[in-house]
Amino acid sequence: MPTVLILGAGSDMAVAIAREFAGNKYDIQLAARNVASIAPLEQDLRIRYQVQTSSYAFDATDFNSHPAFYNSLPVKPDITIAVFGYLGSQEQGQSDWTEAARILHTNYTGAVSILNVVAEDYASRGAGTIVGISSVAGERGRQSNYLYGSAKAGFTAYLSGLRNRLFHKGVHVLSVQPGFVYTRMTENLKLPPMLTAQPQDVAKDIYKAAKAKKNTIYTKWFWRYIMLIIKSIPEFMFKKLKL
Amino acid sequence: MEKRLANWGNYPAISCDETSFSQEDQIQDFISSHSSVIARGNGRCYGDASLANHSVSTLKYDKVLAFDIENGIFECQSGITLDQILDIIVPQGWFLPVTPGTKFITIGGAVASDVHGKNHHVDGSFSGHIIDMDVITGNQESITCSAGIEADLFWATCGGMGLTGIITRVKFGLKKIDTAYIRQKQIKAKNLEDLIRLFEEYKDYTYSMAWIDCLQKGDSFGRGILIVGEHATPQELSEQQRKAPLQLAQKRKLSMPFNLPSFTLNTLTVKAFNWLYYLKNTKREINNVIPYEPFFYPLDAILHWNRGYGKAGFVQYQFVLPLEKKDGLVAILKKISDAGLGSFLAVLKVFGKQDSLISFPMEGYTLALDFPVRKGLFEFLDQLDEIVLQYGGRLYLSKDARMKQEVFWQSYPNAQKFADIIKTYNGKKLFRSIQSDRLLLTQ
Numbered sequence: 001m002p003t004v005l006i007l008g009a010g011s012d013m014a015v016a017i018a019r020e021f022a023g024n025k026y027d028i029q030l031a032a033r034n035v036a037s038i039a040p041l042e043q044d045l046r047i048r049y050q051v052q053t054s055s056y057a058f059d060a061t062d063f064n065s066h067p068a069f070y071n072s073l074p075v076k077p078d079i080t081i082a083v084f085g086y087l088g089s090q091e092q093g094q095s096d097w098t099e100a101a102r103i104l105h106t107n108y109t110g111a112v113s114i115l116n117v118v119a120e121d122y123a124s125r126g127a128g129t130i131v132g133i134s135s136v137a138g139e140r141g142r143q144s145n146y147l148y149g150s151a152k153a154g155f156t157a158y159l160s161g162l163r164n165r166l167f168h169k170g171v172h173v174l175s176v177q178p179g180f181v182y183t184r185m186t187e188n189l190k191l192p193p194m195l196t197a198q199p200q201d202v203a204k205d206i207y208k209a210a211k212a213k214k215n216t217i218y219t220k221w222f223w224r225y226i227m228l229i230i231k232s233i234p235e236f237m238f239k240k241l242k243l
Numbered sequence: 244m245e246k247r248l249a250n251w252g253n254y255p256a257i258s259c260d261e262t263s264f265s266q267e268d269q270i271q272d273f274i275s276s277h278s279s280v281i282a283r284g285n286g287r288c289y290g291d292a293s294l295a296n297h298s299v300s301t302l303k304y305d306k307v308l309a310f311d312i313e314n315g316i317f318e319c320q321s322g323i324t325l326d327q328i329l330d331i332i333v334p335q336g337w338f339l340p341v342t343p344g345t346k347f348i349t350i351g352g353a354v355a356s357d358v359h360g361k362n363h364h365v366d367g368s369f370s371g372h373i374i375d376m377d378v379i380t381g382n383q384e385s386i387t388c389s390a391g392i393e394a395d396l397f398w399a400t401c402g403g404m405g406l407t408g409i410i411t412r413v414k415f416g417l418k419k420i421d422t423a424y425i426r427q428k429q430i431k432a433k434n435l436e437d438l439i440r441l442f443e444e445y446k447d448y449t450y451s452m453a454w455i456d457c458l459q460k461g462d463s464f465g466r467g468i469l470i471v472g473e474h475a476t477p478q479e480l481s482e483q484q485r486k487a488p489l490q491l492a493q494k495r496k497l498s499m500p501f502n503l504p505s506f507t508l509n510t511l512t513v514k515a516f517n518w519l520y521y522l523k524n525t526k527r528e529i530n531n532v533i534p535y536e537p538f539f540y541p542l543d544a545i546l547h548w549n550r551g552y553g554k555a556g557f558v559q560y561q562f563v564l565p566l567e568k569k570d571g572l573v574a575i576l577k578k579i580s581d582a583g584l585g586s587f588l589a590v591l592k593v594f595g596k597q598d599s600l601i602s603f604p605m606e607g608y609t610l611a612l613d614f615p616v617r618k619g620l621f622e623f624l625d626q627l628d629e630i631v632l633q634y635g636g637r638l639y640l641s642k643d644a645r646m647k648q649e650v651f652w653q654s655y656p657n658a659q660k661f662a663d664i665i666k667t668y669n670g671k672k673l674f675r676s677i678q679s680d681r682l683l684l685t686q
Contacts, residue, residue, distance in 0.1 A: 012265060012303060037266050040306035040320065047307045048331055184269075184303070187262060 001051065005029040005077035007058060007114060008084020009038045012183035013133065016199035017081060020207045022049035029077055031058035031069070060084045060110030061102070070117045079210060080118045081131040082111050086148075087185050093147045100147055107151035112158055119162055122171040129172045129210055132159040136177050136218065139227045142243040163215060174209055175216045178202050179223035195220070248298065251549050252289035253502075253556030254616050254644055257677065263300040270409060271383055273299060274673060281676040282409045284349030285324055288356060289559045290644025291677040292404045301351050304411065307331065315417035316374065321351030321410045326543075334489050337417040338474070338535070340372035344590075346540050351410040356641040357402030357602035361450035361472070361539070364595035368604050370401035372415045380408035381669040399664035402602035404640050406679050407668045422488040424475040425450070425538040429529040431521070435465025435573065439608075442593045445471045450538075453591045456517040457579045457612060465576055467591065468524060475532050484532070491534045498546040502554045513586065552615045558644050560624060561611035563594060563604060564636035571634030572608050575627055579612070582623060586613040601661040603639040611642070621645055640678065648683045 004021045006014050009030035018028050022045045032038045035057045042053045058069050086106035093100035115130060122128030137145055138152030156175060163173035180186065180196040197220050205219040218224040233241075249256035261283065264270040274280055283293035284301050301322035309318040315337045317328065325339060326346040332338065343358040352358075354376065359368045366372075375389035378400055386408075388397040400407045428445075432438035438453055445451055448471035455467035477488050542548050549557070564571045589612035597604040614620055628650045631638065637654035638646055652658050662684055675685035 010266075015265070015303075037268075040308060043308050044306035047310045048327075184263060184265065 001025055001027050002078040003027040003029060003052075003075050004079040004081060005031065005073070005118075007031050007080065007082045008060065009041065009055075010034065011083060011085075011185070012199045013178075013181065013202060014083040015041060016203035017083060017206060018045055019048070020200070020203035021079075022051045022053075024207060025049070025051060026079075027052040027075075029054050029056065029073065029075075031056045033057070033059045058114075060114065061105045063110065063113040066114045067117050070114070070121065076121060076125075078127070079129045079131065080115070080122075081133070081206070082115060083133050084110070085133065085135070085152075085185075087145070088148060090143075090145045090147055103147045104151045107148060108154040108158075111155050115158070115162065119166060119171070123166060123169045126170040129174065129213075130159075130162065130166075131174045131176060131206060131210055132156075133176045133178065133206075134159065136179050136223050136227050139177070140231055140238070144243060160216075172210075172213050174206075174214060176202075176206055176209070177216065177218045177223065177227070179218065179220060179226070195222075195226075248286075248294060249556065250286045250288050250290060250293060252558055252642075252644060253549060253552070253554070254558060255291055255294070255677070256556070257291075257294050259294065259296050259298060261298045261300055263303045265303040267379075267385070267411060270299065270304075270379065270411070274379070274383060274409075277673075278671075279673060279675050281674060281679075282321075282351060282355070282405045284322060284352035284355075285347055287345055287348045287352065288641040290642060291681070292356075292641060292643070293352075293676060294678070295676045299409065301349055301409070305349075308412065309414075310335075312337075315419060316414065317417055318412070318414040319350055320412055321354075322349050324349050325353065332417055333420070333423050333491075333535070336420055336489055338420045340416055340418045341366055341369045342539055344540065345543055347543060350413050350415075354401055354410050354413055355403060355405045356639075357599065357604075358641075359594065359604050361452045361592065363597075363604055364446060364451070364593055365449050366418075367595065368402075368597060368599070368602055369415075370398075370599055370602060373397075373401070374414040374416060376400070376410060376414065377412040378408045378410050378668075381671055381673045385411065395664050396668055398600035399661055399668070401599060402640070403600075403661065403665075404678065405676065406665050406674050406684060408674055418474075420474045420489075421477055422475045422480055422484070423491050423535050424480055424484060424488070424532050425472040425535050426475040426479050426532050427470065427472040427530070427538055429524055430469045430471075431524055431527050432467050432469055434459075434463050435467075435576065438465060438467050438469060438591065439569065441469045445469065446593070449473050451592070454520065455576075455589045455591045455610070456521060457576055457586070457589045458514050458517060458583065460580055464580070465573075466521065468521065472538055474535075479532055481532070491536060497544060499548055499550040502550045502552075504553060552613065555616040557613050557615045558620070558624070559611055559613050559642040560627065561603075561609060561639040561642045562627075562631045562636050563607050563609040563639075564631065564634050565605065565607040566593075568607065568634040568636070571630060571636065572610065574634075575610070575630050578627060578630065584614060584620075584623065600657050600664075601655060603637065603641070605637070607636070609639075611639075643678065646682070648681060651682045 004026045009032040030038050035055050038055050045053050088103040134156045135152040137149040138156045141149050159175040180191045202219045209217040277297050280297045281295040283298040304320045304322040306320045312335050341360045353369050357368045357370045377385050377387050379385050450472040453467045453469045459466050591610050594604045596606045672685045679685040
């Protein structure tokens with residue numbers, strides 16, 4: 001059976017993605033900072049879907065540990081999905097560098113660090129799929145979350161460059177741009193129900209897109225058009241908006 | 244975040260904040276930073292039992308922890324719903340030991356309401372099948388309890404509406420099945436006498452309940468249809484069904500897309516519906532083998548069926564009367580039929596013996612019916628409460644949205660003992676709901 005590695009397995013999005021792939025008969029490798037916390041999920045996947053599962057300690061911001069983490073995996077995954085992310089507090093990050101650095105390092109530097117390692121392995125094998133969960137917040141900086149948004153913008157650009165390079169080696173890279181999703185991360189935000197997806201919807205879209213070797217998906221799909229409009233607003237107007 | 248929240252009856256609706264958790268430390272953090280909270284599962288209790296200014300949703304705390312396929316023992320976190328459990332256990336030849344009329348409830352909710360099913364007279368309520376469970380109590384300690392250990396906490400948690408704490412893990416025994424089908428028998432009863440006689444005649448069936456038409460008067464007063472069933476054996480299946488006896492075909496679900504205007508429900512439409520429902524069974528007795536879903540969960544096939552009662556919502560009134568108080572049943576049905584306030588599908592069932600602290604069932608007759616919320620309804624229900632009290636009965640807290648506190652205290656014989664145990668485990672009133680405040684359990 002093919003294997004998928006989920007980096008940042010503690011989040012609601014990760015649970016949904018793990019269940020979607022396990023339901024499609026993938027063995028699942030879960031990686032999270034706190035391994036004990038994902039033990040219930042591991043059991044859950046095994047019992048519900050009768051697939052092989054394993055858990056590993058992984059800290060996105062502990063860059064030096066990334067090569068050893070990946071090399072120690074007993075089975076190299078066919079698909080690697082980088083789900084981890086940290087919304088953080090924009091307001092705090094504006095004046096507190098620790099918070100700002102955490103936002104940047106989790107969402108961008110950490111993602112680059114681990115995916116560099118995975119990409120080398122996939123390139124040498126001439127096979128594999130890398131999925132990066134970025135965000136529509138990375139498409140245009142807004143005052144309410146530009147620290148998070150700029151890190152995701154960097155990640156989106158990284159994925160597109162990686163895709164370009166690895167295409168010639170037979171490796172596929174999928175960029176995922178979720179809009180609003182009901183998760184614990186967004187629980188304290190007032191989200192418009194019509195525009196907000198459930199983690200299971202996002203997981204389904206990701207599974208289908210990975211299967212179909214899509215390059216970039218927006219989920220829900222209409223976010224492509226919402227972002228098109230947002231990106232087309234001239235800067236002299238955009239800067240006056242309260243977004 | 245502030246949002247509008249209501250349970251299945253859409254009454255009452257309140258503005259409150261709801262948070263969720265997927266790890267135990269998250270719930271610990273949340274309760275240590277709040278002065279009051281109530282756990283909420285899938286919101287299928289009808290009234291205000293899981294409504295409060297701060298509610299904590301267990302829905303993301305939904306992991307299966309163990310499933311012993313040899314011995315039929317299931318262990319899970321409290322936020323998993325019964326429909327997910329059925330998808331896991333039925334293909335392996337196991338079934339829920341007890342299930343209510345919807346599978347869209349969480350296991351934590353099943354414990355907190357100590358749910359009963361069509362097999363109560365044989366298998367009792369859900370609490371009788373729990374091996375052990377974990378509850379985070381008011382001092383933020385997670386306590387493992389069962390009928391044998393920490394028994395007072397256990398019995399005050401089963402049917403205790405979340406007032407002892409947050410149920411986080413439940414381990415319970417399953418029922419062995421050979422097929423995913425039910426051998427069903429439906430028998431028409433001319434009137435209440437006939438119906439009660441049929442209950443007695445068919446009491447050896449594992450599953451039984453009756454639909455009853457509350458609007459009939461005279462000779463057909465209380466006419467209805469008794470529905471009994473057994474898990475089917477492979478021999479009883481058709482050749483087609485026998486190929487995969489534990490698999491059911493996926494069925495498409497209908498959905499009520501919006502609230503119906505309140506005038507769609509009146510005595511005339513309810514009468515017409517009940518008349519059709521009774522007459523659709525042209526023979527006195529019908530025997531067939533059907534999948535378990537339509538047998539146990541007929542209304543789950545229509546998502547959001549509660550919207551049929553309109554925006555103002557409805558209350559489901561469910562009471563139980565002791566077995567020897569049959570005339571109380573007649574008195575209540577008469578009152579409903581005289582007032583012309585009957586609902587679609589009123590459900591009658593005979594409970595068996597029940598030994599527990601605060602759970603709803605007791606040996607006797609239980610009747611459940613829906614009333615759309617409208618002017619004068621609550622006064623009318625207060626009158627019904629008086630009859631229930633007079634005949635030594637009580638109301639189901641999971642359906643309740645309006646009972647006066649004295650009705651609760653007079654009708655539940657262990658109310659004081661229950662309140663005392665709540666004080667032990669929830670002394671600071673950390674866990675409280677609009678219902679528990681109304682019933683003066685946490686005031």
